Amino acid sequence: MIQNETRLQIADNTGAREALCIKVLGGSKRRYANIGDVIKVTVKEAMPRGRVKKGEIFNAVVVRTRKGMRRPDGSLIKFDGNAIVLLNAKLEPIGTRIFGPVTRELREHFMKIVSLAPETIRKGDEVIAITGKDKGKRGVVLAVAGDRITVEGLNLVKKHVKPNPMKGTPGGVESKVMPINRSNVALVDANGKPSRVGIKVENGENVRFLKTTGAKAVPELMQKFGYKSVMEVPRFTKITLNMGVGEAVADKKVIEHAVGDLTKIAGQKPVITVARKAIAGFKIREGYPVGVMVTLRGRMMFEFLDRLVNLALPRVRDFRGVSGRAFDGRGNYNLGVKEQIIFPEIEYDKIDALRGFRSRTEVAVAKVALIEREKKRAHLAQKYAAKRTALKTIIDDAKKSDEDRYAARLQLQQLPRNANPTRKRNRCALTGRPRGTFRKFGLARGKIREIAFRGEIPGLTKASCMSDPIADMLTRVRNAQMVNKISVAMPSSKIKVAIAQVLRDEGYIEDFSVKAEGGKAELQLGLKYYAGRPVIERIERVSRPGCPVYKGRHAIPQVMNGLGVAIVSTTQGVMTDRKARAAGVGGEILCYVE
Structure with a gap:
């Protein structure tokens, strides 16, 4: 029981560490206080430069007692020590977090404080599965054995049981409840939801920085x-x-302390970084541990950012704000912290030395580095525009002497290279890609193709933005032959019609036709089969828009020693390799057909 002159530990992050009870405001006969009762305390020990000072008087609520307390349902509550949470005049928690376990009664009345440790699960408690195949199912705890618990109706497995005449069991396949890890379940709160610790959620959305x-x-x-x-x-x-x-380098235990401090600050274990090369001046050899580093993403990142802005930075001595010049030009921000004790998670009397660390917040922007570079180039071109114009006027003036014009050329060459306006590139508005940009849309061809395939650009279809129509034609033929189709259709063009005519003349297809419907021409090929197998065994694209392949009349290759054909685009039209050699012309090798 808690009474006057009882020493109490502080279970929140206000900065106080120990308090003394001076008055019991509620409890048994107003002499003893138990879990959930309010008392008045004076702070006996506090962290330097904290929000709570030594000697101040506060209201407090008891959250843990060494003496057991029995609930009305018969369950017993007992902890290893006595602990309280400081309250203000309105009986609201001063801190933002509780350290250690807290009973469910206090969770219902003090929801502003989030506990880091879940309540102990005991036999007879109702729990709900929060992960695994039984997620969402409820059950009563049947047995507890360390980290493993057995819950009624959860983790059922099929087990073969042998018949036993002595016990009267017929045998067969039976369902049996198997133990699961206690981290897979959570206690059910008053609202019928899991009471697991996590990011606070309001109406299905995360609060604080993530929500903002x-x-x-x-x-x-x-x-x-x-x-x-x-x-x-x-x-x-x-x-x-x-x-x-x-x-x-001199004391290996320093690394252990640094890992412990950064683990408490980040909530995630860091990795130890080592020296990449030896430096004799610092007495460092290659591979020596010289620091610790941790990377936070997702919810852990926003949770740390929340604590940094709302808890840690206000505790900095003579805080005047953060620098606005700490951006690196790409949207990333660097912040240095001189002392780790500004975080409430660090206990001042348990650290070996004051250490600082560097925080780097990285922001993703669409090719922001390239866009910033183009802004600098545009500014540089505008700065030297008048001088370039004056020098070009002298160079183009025939009345000037050769010496003056030559001197003007030298001065023009000495100007910064990026001052030339022709070096300014038009970049994609979405991706920042420097080349292949269409000014009509302000987008790169890859982005135009992606948006056009979704039908979001009026008047632009998949066929009109296709990078290689011939490869698309050959792919359609191969796919149609794999499923034994009689014919295949595709968007028509002059080069496709010429290729289809060569295939028909060589006997690889039955026939082809061109139909114009709705202002769009469509090419239809009649495929040919023999003994259940397609006549075209292999049709392969050779020359491509990004890498054309040209051959002279004597260098045109033979396909399968003349059994196949190579379709060539020449100055006299599209023809086979045999006709191109006979005509004495070379050209672009479009494809091979076997």
Whole structure:
């Protein structure tokens, strides 16, 4: 029981560590306080520069007691020590987090505080599966054995039982409940939902930074900067925490302390970084541990960002804000922290030394580095535009002497290379790709093809933006032959009709026809089979738009020693390799047919 003059541990992150009970405001005969009762305490020990000072008086609620307390349902609550949570005048928690286990009664009354440790699961408790094949099912705990628990109706397995006449069991296949890890289940709260620790959720959405970024910041950025797509909006990708400990060369225990501190700060175990090369001046050899590093993504990233902004930075001595010049030009932000004790998770009396670390927040932007480079080039071209014009006027003036014109040429060559406006490239508005951009749409050809395939560009179809129509034709023929189709249709063009005519003359297809429907021409090929197998065994594209293959009349290759044909595009039209040699012309090798 808690009474006057009882020493109590602090279970929250207000910065206080130990308190003394000076008055019991509620409890048994107002002399003893138990779990859930409010008392008045004075702080006996506190962290330096914390929000709570030594000697201050607060209200507090008891969250753990060494003496057991029995619930009305008969269950017993007992902890290893006495602990409290500090309250303000309105009996609201001052801190934002509880360390250690908390009973379900306090979770219902103090939901603003989130516990890091789930409540102990005991026999007879109702739990719900939160993962695995039985996710969402409820059951009563039948047995608890360490980290393994047995829950009624969960993790049923089929087991063959031998018949036993002595016990009267007939044998056969029976369903048996097998133990599962306690991390796979959670206690059911008053609302019938799992009471597992995690990011607070309101109406199905994450709160704090994660909610602000997705629901508020993105629409504001799109409206302010005129982004046409959500994918153009900069977004957080990861936060990297890096702590350098060069003194670990002399003392190996320093690395262990650094790993422990960064684990508490990030909530994730870091990796140890080693020296890449030996430096005699620092007494470092290659492979020596010189620091620790951890990368946070997803919810862990937003949770750390929330604690950094709302808890850690306000505790910095003489805090004047963060620098606005810490961006690297690509949207990434670097922040240095001199002391790790600004985080409430670090206990001042348990650290061996004050250490700082560097936080790097990386933001994803569509080719932001290339776009920034083009902005610099445009600014440079505008800066030297007048000087370039004056020098070109002197060079083009025939009345000037040769010496003056030559001197003007030398001065023009000495200007910065990027000052030439012809070097400015038009980049894709979505991807930042420097080449292959269509000015009509302001997009690269790859992005145009992707959007056109979805039908989002009026008047632009899949066929009109196809990069290699001949390869598409050959692929359609191969696919149709694999399923034994009689004919195959495709968008028509002059080169396709010429190839189809060669295939028909050589006997590889039955016939072809061109139909114009709705203003679009369609080419239809009649495929040919013999003894259940297609006549065309192999049809392969050779020359491509990005890599054309040209051969002279004497260098045109033979296919299968003349049994196959090579279709060649010459100045006299599309023909086979035999006709091209006979005509004495060479050309582009379109495809091989066997």
